Amino acid sequence: MSETYEQLLQLQRNYFYSGETKDVHFRIQQLKKLKNAIKANEKKLSDALRKDLNKSDFESYLTELGVLYNEITEAVKHVKAWAKPRKVKMPITHVGSDSYIYPEPYGVSLIISPWNFPVNLTIAPIIGAIAAGCCAIVKPSELTPNTSGILAHLLKQTFEDRYIAVVEGDVATSKALLALNFDHIFFTGSVTVGKVVMEAAAKHLTPITLELGGKSPTIVHKDAKLDVAAKRIAWGKFTNAGQTCVAPDYLLIHKSIKERFLEKLMYQIKDQFGDDVTQNSDYPRVVNGSHFDRLLSYMKDGTIVFGGRSIRERLFIAPTILENVTWNSAVMEEEIFGPILPVIEYETEQEVIDMVRKRPNSLALYLFAENKKMEQVVLKHLSFGGGCINDVIYHVGTTRLPFGGVGSSGIGAYHGKYSFDAFSHEKGVMHQSTKIDIPFRYHKTKGGLKVLKRIMK
Template identity: 55%
Template sequence: MTAIQQIVENQRAFYSNGNTRDYQTRKATLEKLKKMLKKYEHDIYKALRTDLNKSEQETYTTELGFLYAEIDFTLKHLLDWMEPKKVNAPITHKGTKNYIVSEPYGVSLIISPWNYPLQLALAPAVGALAAGNCVVIKPSEHSSATSSLLARMIARTFDPSFITVVEGEKETNQELLRQRFDYIFFTGSTEVGKIVMRQASEHLTPVTLELGGKSPAIVDKDANINLAAKRIVWGKFTNAGQTCVAPDYIYVHDSVKFKLLKAMKKYIKSFYGKEPLQNSNYTRIINASHFDRIIGYLSDGTVLHGGNFDRQSLMIEPSILDKISWDDHVMQEEIFGPVLPVLSFTNVEEAVEMISKQEKPLALYYFGENNKTQEQVIQYLSFGGGSINDTIFHLANPHLPFGGVGNSGMGQYHGKSSFETFSHQKSILKQSTKFDVPFRYPGSKIGKAVIKRIMN
């Protein structure tokens, strides 16, 4: 038996013994998780600085603060979520009590990416633990400092038969996916998501896939251009564009294009300085492979702003590309970096029609003041989730489920949705023994007539 097989077997035994299911255990586990993050907060800042050059402010805002809020929200509502939910019944079920029990799946696997290496490993784990599961976390090997720290923190805080971290390269992922888990939660690329789903099908294991795609930011002629520019720049260049819901391209009305681009340049300088490559708090690209891929996009169209990079520090300036067509390489795949192509349209119907022909994105952002047009965009276009007159801020609301559709993923999490994702909804009917209705049984002379009358 391999080490990974042993981990899964130990967790299955731990779960089967009922060690994870009662409310007090779940509550104590989440409290311990938060206490662990507080204890190692300084080390977390250091690890994320090493991996991505993240500032303490950005680390707190996008990683730690998010996790604290998620844990607190879950603790506040957990008891209510765990309660069996009573449901109504038709007259044919008179005398019965009907309810739904949220049952943990068992042993869950969470495969997390490198771009938010702490948050995207532990946010799903919050839901899995709240639902009463055991958890195996496989962090990305590309964010090695955070991965190593996560493994140490978890090992020093929890029994590995309950929660553990497995580090390793591609081969480790492959061996993990060969195991029989009860649930798999994957965050990453669409290509790898397909592999995860194929492997999960071997055991009919349910999966959540949080993927990506080319998320558009539509800027209409009646938009508040100054705020649109400010919020797009913030949403796109946070984490140097290495965010699954970052605006991947701008689709702007011809009449306001010049004004928008001018305002965006202003905010790039305001946020990152005149020389972003010299900004000690500007996030770097995760590795040389991604760096080379991203700078390749700079040869498309015309570089309207930025375009400089430093291979030694793996930094690329916030860059805007103009004179882009749908056939350019930069429009064929998710950018996942600080390069923002700009296309224009003459009427919003044209923009909506063109976007509808692409793969369904993880997010969509519309900037405009007309309520009717806002609703038309929401109703006509399919996307995971999004914002009107803002970018990426919808992720911070635990009442909103987060997830993709089509090529951008399946399943949802955050807040109650995380609990529900890692819970099987078990339907229960409790029948009365005080009386027995005879017409449902074979041989009843009036059975068919009574059933037809009741069911009609």
């Protein structure tokens, strides 16, 4: 099988060398074809998402399909400008030269996508690859087989294998692909698997983009507007049953408002998902049994003050709030990726900084506060991939902001122009005049050192 993958890689590399994928008009045409294919298969994709994760049509469009349409529209509109060489101003030491930055596609990229947003997080990197002028081999997640099957059919019907190819399979397939010498790897998934991808890339010194995760803190300060905070946190945490890499992972709540806030949060959960969420046919399920068991084990790490209901045969876990957890609890040691929300109280700003700093850098951070001083304290002293002030998750839905992690939560960013950049190398080239030749650059030029010291300081 690895020989087949090697042949596929070579097929795409040969096509890339033909130069056709670099033509900007070709890129625009392919982006439009992709958008039309998604629209034509919209119902099939929504049905597959329902089968795999019990996502409603509303949630599928909001978090999977609609954002992709925005991404493609943005790329079609701006890719000519993105791909155009940019002239840069040169210093006096380079008089007579014109210098440019040439955006250059990496070549053949490997895209490995996750199961939690299997349409969005498979297609979004493909948009970047096409816009940049790359070819790509795509490996969707085997944990959402219905969606992966529709995606594979859609992409195979839209593109030739020499351009965009799909390889379905399990972990063994991913390992076989990672053993090959790609020009770029784009991986979305867990920190644990991200380390495996990085190790594989290191063997060939392959450029990588890692979109990982981590424990994204959500801070509710004493002056926060509690009704708004509760409404937005309930929505952001329990969308997709909490299986979102940028979901609020745990709450840090000022002691003085904790009880009032929790009452409002419980009200919002009931209001958005129903008094009896077991009767909500649109509430998403946990992806599989192993994840279900892992999440249930977390509930033993604290006191359940809301929710806690589970139905194994339906892979159902209700929105759950935990109190009395410690930093040494299993629920606080790794990303939860499910509908369980631990709550920890604090009294001072410095406590927040100290608690968050002790954890690895998160993919997201959220702060609810009206106090500008608290906002500046958090932004100045804490490192995280991206986030929101007085909201959650919504920053991911725009093409104008880079989305990516820092440190253990990822390497690189994408969305909009940043997707183009993720699949591109910026090649700097200086065009030097032959009509001017500056003498002081050469060895043994009389007075050369004196001139250099005057202009290079």
